[in-house]
Amino acid sequence: xxxxxxxSKKFPPATEALKSANIHIEPGEFVSIVGQSGSxxxxxxxxxxxxxxxxxxxxxxxxxDITNIKKRNIxxxxxxxxxxxxxxxLLPKKTVFxxxxxALQVAGxxxxxxxxxxxxxxxxxxxQDKLIRYPHELSGGEKQRVAIARALIxxxxxxxxxxxxxxxxxxxxxxxIDLLLKINEFGTTVVMVTHNKEIVNSLxxxxxxxxxxxxxxxxxxxxxxx
Amino acid sequence: xxxxxxxxxxxFALQSFWRNIWLSLAxxxxxxxxxxxxxxxxxxxxxxxxxxxxxxDRIDVSVYFKPxxxxxxxxxxxxxxxxxxxxxxxxxxxxxxxxxxxxxxHSGDVKIQETLKELSTNPMSATLIIKAKDLAxxxxxxxxxxxxSFAELIxxxxxxxxxLVISRINTIADTxxxxxxxxxxxxxxxxxxxxxxxxxxxxFTHQNEIGIMKLVGASNWFIRSPFVLxxxxxxxxxxxxxxxxxxxxxxxxxxxxxxxxxxxxxxxIGYFNNYFVYxxxxxxxxxxxxxxxxxxxxxxxxxxx
Numbered sequence: 001x002x003x004x005x006x007x008s009k010k011f012p013p014a015t016e017a018l019k020s021a022n023i024h025i026e027p028g029e030f031v032s033i034v035g036q037s038g039s040x041x042x043x044x045x046x047x048x049x050x051x052x053x054x055x056x057x058x059x060x061x062x063x064x065d066i067t068n069i070k071k072r073n074i075x076x077x078x079x080x081x082x083x084x085x086x087x088x089x090l091l092p093k094k095t096v097f098x099x100x101x102x103a104l105q106v107a108g109x110x111x112x113x114x115x116x117x118x119x120x121x122x123x124x125x126x127x128q129d130k131l132i133r134y135p136h137e138l139s140g141g142e143k144q145r146v147a148i149a150r151a152l153i154x155x156x157x158x159x160x161x162x163x164x165x166x167x168x169x170x171x172x173x174x175x176x177i178d179l180l181l182k183i184n185e186f187g188t189t190v191v192m193v194t195h196n197k198e199i200v201n202s203l204x205x206x207x208x209x210x211x212x213x214x215x216x217x218x219x220x221x222x223x224x225x226x
Numbered sequence: 227x228x229x230x231x232x233x234x235x236x237x238f239a240l241q242s243f244w245r246n247i248w249l250s251l252a253x254x255x256x257x258x259x260x261x262x263x264x265x266x267x268x269x270x271x272x273x274x275x276x277x278x279x280x281x282x283d284r285i286d287v288s289v290y291f292k293p294x295x296x297x298x299x300x301x302x303x304x305x306x307x308x309x310x311x312x313x314x315x316x317x318x319x320x321x322x323x324x325x326x327x328x329x330x331x332h333s334g335d336v337k338i339q340e341t342l343k344e345l346s347t348n349p350m351s352a353t354l355i356i357k358a359k360d361l362a363x364x365x366x367x368x369x370x371x372x373x374x375s376f377a378e379l380i381x382x383x384x385x386x387x388x389x390l391v392i393s394r395i396n397t398i399a400d401t402x403x404x405x406x407x408x409x410x411x412x413x414x415x416x417x418x419x420x421x422x423x424x425x426x427x428x429x430f431t432h433q434n435e436i437g438i439m440k441l442v443g444a445s446n447w448f449i450r451s452p453f454v455l456x457x458x459x460x461x462x463x464x465x466x467x468x469x470x471x472x473x474x475x476x477x478x479x480x481x482x483x484x485x486x487x488x489x490x491x492x493x494x495i496g497y498f499n500n501y502f503v504y505x506x507x508x509x510x511x512x513x514x515x516x517x518x519x520x521x522x523x524x525x526x527x528x529x530x531x
Contacts, residue, residue: 049441078443089438093245105234106444150442 001027001158001189002048007057009043009213017043019213020057025191027157030184032200033193034224035210041193044210045162048191049083050074062157079107082151082188086163088143090135096122096146097131103153117153125149125179141172148179152188159183161192165199173199197224231448239455249428250460256424257464258471260417261509265472267413268505269494271406273483276492278399282361285395289354289371290382293321300352303376307356310370312363317355324350351381361396421513422520425457429524436528450525457517465510473498 002025009018018040025031035041046052047059050069058067066077090099100122101114109117122128125145135143144164151159161180165173177199184190194200200207200223207222208215217225243250291300297320304316319327325348332338358364370376371383429436432453439449476494483492498505 051441072445075440075443075445075448078441083441085441089441091435091438093242093435102439102444103442106439106442106448108230110230 001025001029001062002191003058003060004044004047005058005060007047007054007059009040009047009052009055016213018047018054021210021213021215023208023215023218025189027189028184028187030181030190030203030205031192032203032205032207032222033191033210034195034200034207036195038212039210040213041195041210042162045083045160045191045193048158048160049081050077075106079103079154080156080158082148082154082156082159084144084147084151084159084161084164086166088135088140088147088167090143090146090150092135095132095134096127096138099135099146100150100153103150107154121149121153122146124152139172140168141175144168144172144176145179148176148183152183156188158189158191161190161194163194164192165194165196177203200224231451235448235451235455238452239459242452243456243459246428246431249431250456253424253428253457253460254464254467257421257461257513258467260421261464261468261513262472262475264410264413264417264509265468265505267406267410269476269479271410272494272497273492274402274406278395278402281395282399285357285361285364287356287358287364287367287371288384289356289380290384291352291354291379292381293349293351295352295379297352299379300354303379304354307354307367307370310363310367312358312360312366314357314359316357319353319355321348321350321352324353361399418516421516425460425517425520426524428457429453429521429528433528436525440529446529449529450522453525454518454521457521458514461510461513461517465506465513468509469506 002023004021004023006020006022007018008016008020010016017038021040021044023033023044033041033044043052047054048061048066050066053069054067058065060066061077062080064077064080069077091102094102097118100118104114104117119128119131122131125148127142127145127149130138130142135146138146144167148159148164159180164180165176168176173196180190180192181203204221207217207219207224209217209219209222209225289303300318304318307313308316325342328350329339329342356367358367368383371380436449436453473495476498480492480494483494
């Protein structure tokens with residue numbers, strides 16, 4: 001599903017974010033990528049959504065080699081990957097319904113399809129009663145659930161979650177992790193970037209540990225070791 | 227698909243215009259102030275043009291013939307002068323007409339009236355009143371009158387006085403016109419910069435949104451078009467408000483202008499009515515173009531996500 005082969009990425013003037021990283025993730029896996037700040041976790045997410053090109057190596061996602069992806073193909077790629085961020089990245093002047101619908105509208109979905117699918121997905125994340133709320137009227141956990149609903153709207157095969165609980169309290173953190181596990185149970189590959197030790201240890205799933213831009217550990221049932 | 231995208235872009239643009247109403251109003255207000263200023267400059271230009279035209283219209287050259295010159299000879303001169311391209315019209319006034327006009331002009335002066343009664347013959351001679359198409363044409367006309375073959379027929383011509391007036395009016399008219407174009411040009415340039423910057427600032431506040439749209443998979447066109455359309459909407463609203471505000475302002479100005487230039491007609495509202503499509507149409511097109519360019523450039527900066 002996801003293959004990073006000998007991928008390196010440098011940022012000027014001399015920061016090596018990734019050094020010949022090799023990561024292979026199979027369909028249906030739930031993988032946590034952990035490491036300290038600056039270890040290269042977020043760089044991996046940015047490479048996978050083609051926000052950055054690699055300096056060396058190959059990046060493949062869902063069978064699509066995006067190493068040298070053309071700019072005009074990036075929107076199409078992003079419509080096939082669900083992404084959730086720590087800061088939610090919701091459109092502040094759009095309602096819950098409109099935020100989720102926007103992801104369908106950019107893909108040219110019809111009004112009928114939007115009216116059918118958006119409420120369905122919002123009910124999965126338990127927000128069916130808050131369709132006309134604006135982001136500033138929601139709690140942190142609710143905002144993240146809207147972001148997850150938006151990420152799921154295209155039924156992606158891969159869901160990338162970059163520090164999805166970074167801005168949440170313990171209760172909301174648990175809800176979001178449970179939701180990600182539920183999504184994974186339906187067959188979606190989930191890649192979660194985090195530095196939350198307790199979550200990683202409680203999941204008992206695959207853990208890839210990064211340090212200083214290198215993959216230093218890859219355990220099938222891992223723990224947060226750094 | 228294209229129609230669906232266009233339809234959505236229009237809806238998003240209208241939604242964004244309404245939901246960011248204060249930002250939208252600020253943009254509209256700046257454009258409105260710019261348009262009002264440009265239109266007021268236009269009013270000044272119209273008034274000065276009309277004033278100059280009114281004065282120009284009163285300028286003519288009168289040629290007084292010697293009393294013994296026969297009417298047929300005067301007709302010959304008239305016909306010759308009419309052949310000049312600079313001449314707009316020539317009016318012939320017979321000695322009788324001139325006498326009558328003189329009597330009317332001095333009807334209150336008893337001495338003049340008595341003197342005229344004592345005269346057995348008409349002391350007035352025939353006159354040709356020549357108007358040029360343009361002030362610049364008078365020197366050529368005066369040169370033609372100075373022709374030696376006419377000189378012996380002519381007793382007097384008033385061109386000396388008029389020449390000074392003509393040259394002064396020409397200088398004033400040219401200076402006013404040049405100054406008006408210069409001021410309008412400078413103002414239009416400053417206005418473009420202000421509008422350009424206003425639209426850029428408005429879009430700067432949306433930079434996070436633009437980044438989010440890119441991450442959700444929106445194409446550049448899908449992101450760009452609502453913002454461009456929103457700035458176009460701001461321009462249309464501003465032009466509409468300008469029209470609604472400007473006509474009452476003209477009604478207020480009209481009496482003062484008419485009073486100041488007593489005698490001359492300055493129909494400001496009539497002028498703007500006659501050139502309504504030309505003036506406001508041009509302003510709408512110009513504002514739309516500036517808004518499209520500025521919003522496109524401003525968004526472009528934030529699209530590389």
